[in-house]
Amino acid sequence: MARKTREEAEQTRHLLLDTAEQVFWEKGVAGTSLADIAAAAGLTRGAIYWHFSNKLDLFNALCDRIIPELEILDARLLDSNVNPATRLWQHGHAMFALLHDNPRLRRICGIHHLGCEQVGEMAPLLLEQISWTQEKQAKLQQVLQCAQEQHLLRDDIDPKLAAIGLHSLYGGLIHSWLLAQDDRTIHHNLSALLSPYFEGIFKERCWLQPLPCAAE
Amino acid sequence: MARKTREEAEQTRHLLLDTAEQVFWEKGVAGTSLADIAAAAGLTRGAIYWHFSNKLDLFNALCDRIIPELEILDARLLDSNVNPATRLWQHGHAMFALLHDNPRLRRICGIHHLGCEQVGEMAPLLLEQISWTQEKQAKLQQVLQCAQEQHLLRDDIDPKLAAIGLHSLYGGLIHSWLLAQDDRTIHHNLSALLSPYFEGIFKERCWLQPLPCAAE
């Protein structure tokens, strides 16, 4: 009915984002109308169209909220004074810990994996995911190359392929984890699930030694 | 305008399924209307409603067409006279070979991963995927247990967890493969991508020896 102060308007914006996140996760992106979101938030479509230009814009704004938290993860993967193998090991665990502790990340991750189509009208989303995947794989590859220079990799391991494999394993585990969210098996046995791949990539369980591992 | 013979009607049905598969893959399931499919097939919605009761029914019929081919894969995983480790190794390669050779499987797989929402109205799909995942993991676990009885597994490996890990790795690789379909990296380096996990699970590269491996 009336205008609120800027602060309150910002609150409404976040309320809309939170609500949309919830409803998207429950009914899918294509499956929810803007009226659904507005009603769930106790507002009208007018409020949505005031803050966002359309559903895609709202969806993008919603996704952007988790970028900083993921960037922190990646930053710690790239620079840390422990040896590269341990960095990768810790990074894997940190990812799932974050996924477990952060309901927002969990929901957005779930929406991307199960709650939205990435073709046709949503194709830009797919392109984003592709570039994000490539960047992530490049970072993993960089750390693996660093490990190779320190002679931590098994002889027949190609850092690029190992990066693709690791990234795929993470993605697959996240997917399995999302499919059965109340099943704590993956969360409780993450180390045992990741170990085989690390065993196959690195020599002598070096990823369990947090030593800086003097570079050449 | 008129009735065709049963044979021709069956052709129309398959034409509709093929066309729907194509259009779903291009524009997403929620993103395509029945009119889109009919137009792409050179027919009208009347033809679709004659053969199927609605879009979900059409979609299910479309998915069911690949079940037999997947069952053949699973059958060969479970009974074969080579040792269980080799069976798993060959099964992994057979999966990707099938995915590479069979465009229909590739498209349906793509639709499931990127072209449809699995929540809300499509939730039954999610339940199907969960039960299918559990069955698949159970089969992998069964073969891994068989390997354990033949002392092919490393000592600290739990067959159930290894099954989850393997299945996740497969799923993740398929996802990566779908994201960049024209990139042949995964297809050409599958062995190098799977090797680390096998190395971490099994002893002494036993999966490369097709010997029956006399049971206890």
Add this chain to the structure above:
DNA sequence: GTTTACATACATACACGAATGTATGTATTA
């Protein structure tokens, strides 16, 4: 071998709700 009767395989037309985008109203607040 026709004719008749009915089922089949669609096309066409219609009625309805749902969703979107926009235009306008309105009470604040700065």
Add this chain to the structure above:
DNA sequence: TAATACATACATTCGTGTATGTATGTAAAC
């Protein structure tokens, strides 16, 4: 008083489901 932060109202489009039309195939009756 002018911009803000929404609510309300409206027009339009799109998709669905169903009802109906219609030409052909199919089989039995005669």
